[in-house]
Amino acid sequence: MHNPVTVEVTRGNIVESRHRGMAVVVDGDGKIVFSAGEVERPVFPRSACKAMQALFMVESGAADAYGFGNRELALSCASHSGEEAHVDLAASMLTRAGKDVDDLECGAHWSLDQKALIAQARRMEKPTALHNNCSGKHSGFICACSHNLIETRGYVHGDHPLQREIRAAMESLTGTAISEDSCGVDGCSIPAYAMPLKALAHGFAKMATGRGLEPIRAQASRRLIEACMAEPFYVAGTGRTCTKLMEIAPGKIFAKTGAEGVFVGILPEKGLAIAVKCEDGTTRAAEAMIAALLARYFGSDSAERAALDAMANRSLKNWNGIHVGDIRVTSSLS
Numbered sequence: 512m513h514n515p516v517t518v519e520v521t522r523g524n525i526v527e528s529r530h531r532g533m534a535v536v537v538d539g540d541g542k543i544v545f546s547a548g549e550v551e552r553p554v555f556p557r558s559a560c561k562a563m564q565a566l567f568m569v570e571s572g573a574a575d576a577y578g579f580g581n582r583e584l585a586l587s588c589a590s591h592s593g594e595e596a597h598v599d600l601a602a603s604m605l606t607r608a609g610k611d612v613d614d615l616e617c618g619a620h621w622s623l624d625q626k627a628l629i630a631q632a633r634r635m636e637k638p639t640a641l642h643n644n645c646s647g648k649h650s651g652f653i654c655a656c657s658h659n660l661i662e663t664r665g666y667v668h669g670d671h672p673l674q675r676e677i678r679a680a681m682e683s684l685t686g687t688a689i690s691e692d693s694c695g696v697d698g699c700s701i702p703a704y705a706m707p708l709k710a711l712a713h714g715f716a717k718m719a720t721g722r723g724l725e726p727i728r729a730q731a732s733r734r735l736i737e738a739c740m741a742e743p744f745y746v747a748g749t750g751r752t753c754t755k756l757m758e759i760a761p762g763k764i765f766a767k768t769g770a771e772g773v774f775v776g777i778l779p780e781k782g783l784a785i786a787v788k789c790e791d792g793t794t795r796a797a798e799a800m801i802a803a804l805l806a807r808y809f810g811s812d813s814a815e816r817a818a819l820d821a822m823a824n825r826s827l828k829n830w831n832g833i834h835v836g837d838i839r840v841t842s843s844l845s
Contacts, residue, residue, distance in 0.1 A: 514548035515843040518789070518796040520827070522836040530796035532772070534787040534804060534844060537712040539720030541686075544783060545804070546709070547843050553705040554788045555695060559769030561588045561648050562735045563684055563714060564701075567676040568651045569731035573658035577607040584738035585745035586647030590768060592748030593622025593631075593642040600745065601641050604650040608657040615640035616667045617649045617699040624748055645699035647745070667700040674702055680728075681706075684714035698770065708786050711775065715784035719765075719777045736765050736777060752798045755822070756805065760815045764805060768794070774801040778808050795838060799823045803840040 517532040533548030543550070565587040568574050574584060583604055591597040605611055619640045622628045631638060640646055656663045656673055666673050682689055687706040697703040716722075718736060721729030739746045743757035746767065756766040756776070765777035772789030774797040785804045789796040799822070806819035827836045 514790050516841055517547065517787075517843050518799045518838065518840055520795075520836060520838050522827075527836065530793055531790040532788055532796060532800055533708055533790070534785070534800055535709050535712050536783055536785050536804060537709060537716045539716045539722035539782050541713045541716070543709065545807070550709040551707045553693060554708050554711070554773060555697075555703050555705050555769075555771065556711050556775070556786075557697060557703060557769035557771060557773055558590045558645070559767050559773045559775045559786075560681065560711065560714075561590070561767060562718065562732075562739065562765075563681050564648060564677050565651055565735055566680050566728065566731050567673065568655040569734055570727055571655055571659050573651075573655040574734075576658045577604070577654055579604070579654075581738040581741045582745050583651075584735055585742040587651035588735055588739050588767065589647045589746045590644045590753075591647055591745065592624035592627065592751060593638075593644060593646075594624050594627045594748050597647065597745065597748065598622075598641045601646040601650045604647070604654055608654045610653050610657065610663070612639050612641050614653055614663055615643070615646060615649050616665075617643045617645045619643055624750075626749075643699065649699065669694070669702045678702065678704065681714070683728075684717055684724075685710040686713065708788055712784045712786035715775055715777055715786070716782065719779045719784055720782045736779060737762075739767070740765055740779075752802075752822070756802065756819070759818045759822075760809070763815070766801065766805075768797070772797040774798065776801050776805050778805070781808055783808065799825075799838055799840050800844060803844045 514531040514533050516529045518530040519526045520528040535550040536545040619638045621638045622642050661672050685706050687710045689704045693705040695703040718732035743754040747753035753766045771792035774787050776785040787800040802819045803823035806816045809816040824839045
């Protein structure tokens with residue numbers, strides 16, 4: 512079986528590029544509501560699974576001990592742009608646990624937001640780990656360790672107690688036994704685990720519905736998802752797709768991107784979760800795919816559906832503002 516072409520990019524009247532992909536919509540019981548492509552094929556969720564990785568921080572009591580509200584919980588699930596508000600909040604989370612930037616083991620890179628990057632380059636010699644898009648997640652990791660009296664040094668390594676907790680949570684949610692062959696290293700240095708796309712979607716559907724989960728995990732899942740929907744800026748940032756998707760339908764959409772063309776979405780009111788993977792790893796295709804699938808579950812005449820369809824099928828303009836082509840999803844997602 513081959514993955515279908517899910518997204519086309521045109522220039523003039525010619526299809527200039529085609530992106531193949533796989534997509535699946537699953538309910539809390541694991542039933543497939545929609546699928547396209549090889550949804551049983553293993554993929555690395557990358558940053559799309561950060562809400563799963565944040566569960567131990569909430570379940571262990573660390574979030575409450577340090578007074579975390581929706582913004583802190585959202586940042587713990589974020590791939591943020593490194594804007595000033597993101598950096599300051601990550602630093603505040605560390606301070607509450609008696610830690611600082613030197614305790615972060617995610618590495619440093621310049622902010623993803625162009626305005627923030629330019630401002631930083633003018634005043635700083637180099638970025639810090641707080642500017643890393645994963646610094647909120649890592650600050651949450653450190654807070655979880657500190658509250659539970661776990662040594663923070665080496666918290667990114669697979670044999671660290673924190674990572675063992677995260678791995679167990681992901682195995683339980685997705686029903687996937689993680690073997691050595693399915694492990695890699697993520698961009699922020701923590702372990703990355705491959706799993707079938709369907710299993711990833713089912714894990715998020717369980718988080719959305721609480722089906723099959725112990726009460727403490729169901730409650731923690733609900734808190735994290737609701738926090739992200741309440742504070743979408745802290746999940747991504749200005750102009751970012753995750754933020755825009757959640758702003759289209761406040762409280763009705765959870766969305767989270769992952770590197771290499773992965774995206775997940777949740778429709779809590781409908782008890783459904785969506786996972787997509789662009790085969791060639793292109794973000795623009797994954798963004799179009801997730802928007803198109805989310806649109807399916809809103810009324811045909813609704814403002815939400817119109818806005819989501821506009822994100823899934825959009826025009827391309829050059830630097831002079833001239834329309835040169837379009838990004839469009841194909842009938843494989845209809």
